[in-house]
Amino acid sequence: MKKSDISNISNAESVERAEESVRSSVQPSGKFGGKADRLFGADPAGLDESARGVAVLVIVGVAVGLLSGMFGIGGGTVIVPALVWLGLTQRNAAATSMLAIVPTSISGVISYATCGNVDWLAALLLFCGMFVGGQIGSWLLSRLPELVLRWIFVVFLVFVVVNQISFVPSRDQHIAMSALTGVCLALLGVVIGILAGLLGIGGGALAVPALSMLFGASDLIARGTSLLAMFPNSITTSVANLKRKLVHVKAALIIGLVAAVTAPFGTWIAGAVSPRVGSIMFAIYLCVLLIRSLFVAVKATRSARASA
Numbered sequence: 001m002k003k004s005d006i007s008n009i010s011n012a013e014s015v016e017r018a019e020e021s022v023r024s025s026v027q028p029s030g031k032f033g034g035k036a037d038r039l040f041g042a043d044p045a046g047l048d049e050s051a052r053g054v055a056v057l058v059i060v061g062v063a064v065g066l067l068s069g070m071f072g073i074g075g076g077t078v079i080v081p082a083l084v085w086l087g088l089t090q091r092n093a094a095a096t097s098m099l100a101i102v103p104t105s106i107s108g109v110i111s112y113a114t115c116g117n118v119d120w121l122a123a124l125l126l127f128c129g130m131f132v133g134g135q136i137g138s139w140l141l142s143r144l145p146e147l148v149l150r151w152i153f154v155v156f157l158v159f160v161v162v163n164q165i166s167f168v169p170s171r172d173q174h175i176a177m178s179a180l181t182g183v184c185l186a187l188l189g190v191v192i193g194i195l196a197g198l199l200g201i202g203g204g205a206l207a208v209p210a211l212s213m214l215f216g217a218s219d220l221i222a223r224g225t226s227l228l229a230m231f232p233n234s235i236t237t238s239v240a241n242l243k244r245k246l247v248h249v250k251a252a253l254i255i256g257l258v259a260a261v262t263a264p265f266g267t268w269i270a271g272a273v274s275p276r277v278g279s280i281m282f283a284i285y286l287c288v289l290l291i292r293s294l295f296v297a298v299k300a301t302r303s304a305r306a307s308a
Contacts (some may be wrong), residue, residue, distance in 0.1 A: 008022035036293050042262045043248045046087040053086050057251055061258025064100070068108045068259060069266020071282050072223025073204035074101040077289055079255060088248060095246035099238040100256040105231045107260035110265035111113070112224025119175050119221055122211070125182055129189020130203060130233055137194040147300050154297050156195065156206075157290040163209050164283040168276050173216045181215065186213070203230060205286060 049052065064075035076097045083093035112118050120251045175181065188210055192203040204226045211222035241247050270278055 007117070042245075043250060044088065044092045046089065046105075047083070047248055047251055048086045050291075054254065055293035056082065056086060057254045058258050061100075061255040062262050064104060064255060065107070065259035065262030066266040066269070067285065068104050068227065069111060069263040069268070070223075070270045070278075071204065071266075071285065072108070072112075072208045072226040074227075074234065075103060075104060075259065081258065083248075083251065092248060093247055095159070095238075095241035095244075096197060096239060096248045096252045098234050099247050099249070099252035100259065101230070101234045102238060103253075104263055105227045105234060106261040107263040108223065108227040108267060109231060111264045112220065112227065115220070115267075115271065117218070117220040118224040118228055119217065120228070121177060121182075122175050122185055122215070122217075123225045125185040125231050126189040126192070126207065126229035128226070129186040129191075130193035130229060131189075133193020133195075134233070135193075140194070147297075147304055151297050151301075154290065154293050157286055157293060160205055160209060161283050161286045161290060163213060164279050166288065167209065167213050168279060170216075171218050171220065171275050173218050174198070174221065174247035175215045175217050185215065205289075208282070219278050220271060 043240065048056075060079060064078050067073060068075050072118065074097075076094070079097040079100055080093045083096055088096065109118060188207075192206050192210075195206060204223075207226040207229060208219075208222045211217040211225060212219055217225065238247065242249075273281070
């Protein structure tokens with residue numbers, strides 16, 4: 001064998017060892033993150049993957065499933081803070097939350113649909129409007145100051161809470177569909193999409209009361225339709241996030257699959273209580289979010305004034 005051949009083999013082995021070293025260095029560590037996922041690549045680093053962290057993910061999944069089934073929401077308001085607390089960045093937590101919402105919403109929609117509490121046409125019209133409004137919301141998000149966004153979210157929650165307490169939906173009403181109703185549903189979807197893109201919410205907190213107050217839907221139909229309208233949006237967003245390697249896939253699957261199991265229990269609770277009790281329970285949940293959002297907004301305002 002020539003010296004040049006031996007040298008080439010040696011160089012090739014050195015390059016291979018260097019590449020192997022780079023691959024091993026970028027893979028995350030942890031109980032379920034030590035090996036890169038073949039389909040989606042390595043999960044984002046930073047999440048607490050100890051037994052304690054997995055237990056927190058399971059508890060979050062249980063809570064999200066119950067809330068999704070009871071109120072027709074995605075549960076991102078619970079998932080994102082929990083993931084940030086466990087060590088993910090805000091960006092990765094939001095992306096992971098969207099993927100976790102997919103199996104949660106599927107389970108919730110099935111539970112409501114089996115009881116005839118989903119308006120499929122209304123959900124389609126809402127989604128079309130949400131898709132357009134989401135683009136507008138994302139455009140506004142890049143231009144409005146963060147402090148303004150926080151206070152917009154507080155005002156939005158106050159409005160929804162007041163309406164939820166003062167309005168009692170009927171259990172027997174349905175959406176009377178017409179051309180005008182269809183246009184209004186699409187416009188409502190645009191408004192929900194703008195707020196979702198602007199404030200980082202799923203849209204259920206606005207869609208559920210709006211469908212009852214403005215379009216005469218029963219509280220159960222409003223929740224089932226809201227979940228169905230959010231379902232396609234969560235899929236398309238998750239696909240984009242997966243391509244950008246922003247999703248902690250294993251964490252999303254733990255939360256989403258556990259939530260999918262518990263969502264039917266939330267749906268059962270929603271049907272077992274009266275519309276008035278359901279409205280009060282939803283208002284209490286929104287009040288908790290309002291208090292937290294108000295605290296964050298006040299803190300951010302004080303920090304902005306101190307740095308000015």
